[in-house]
Amino acid sequence: MHEKELEILEHLHHDTNLHQRDLARIAGLSLGMTNVILKRLATKGFLMVRKVNNRNIKYIVSPSGVEEISKRSYNYFKRTIKNIVYYKDNLECSIQTLKTRGVERVVLAGESDVDFILEHLCSKNGLEFRCSSLAYLPRPGEVVLVSETEPPDLSSDGHRLFLRNLLIKD
Secondary structure, three states: HHHHHHHHHHHHHHOOOOHHHHHHHHOOOOHHHHHHHHHHHOOOOOEEEEEEEOOEEEEOOEEEHHHHHHHHHHHHHHHHHHHHHHHHHHHHHHHHHHHHOOEEEEEEEEOOHHHHHHHHHHHHHOOOEEEEEEOOOOOOOOOEEEOOOOOOOOOOOOOEEHHHHHHHHO
């Protein structure tokens, strides 16, 4: 199933009063492409189509459509958890290395999706953790981790590290 098919199916599952025009707008598709996808979903048995009157059609997600949504959601959730564990393991190794090098505080510069993992690992390893702006200059015993959302700066020194480099190890 393609991404747009799943998106349309999920929207119909949450709101059975959506019309083709609504779905086209939500999914960012033309009305014609939306019509093609709706027909494809009905052919696959994921969607039931009921004609209300000459102008209105009601779309109902079938039990197999709900199962498909659930299966996709479960697989997405499983991949996400696997990635979080991978990132946590890499970060834990890095935090432990920083501690052995005498670092006492980790400062996260910028916003990060893994800040909660960093905070937990610092606490677990006896390091202070705080968040700051990108302009923060590290003090002795500190290391600044530049968030993964920031572009890498080639002028890195031993006191400013790039979180993306710690997240993804070769």
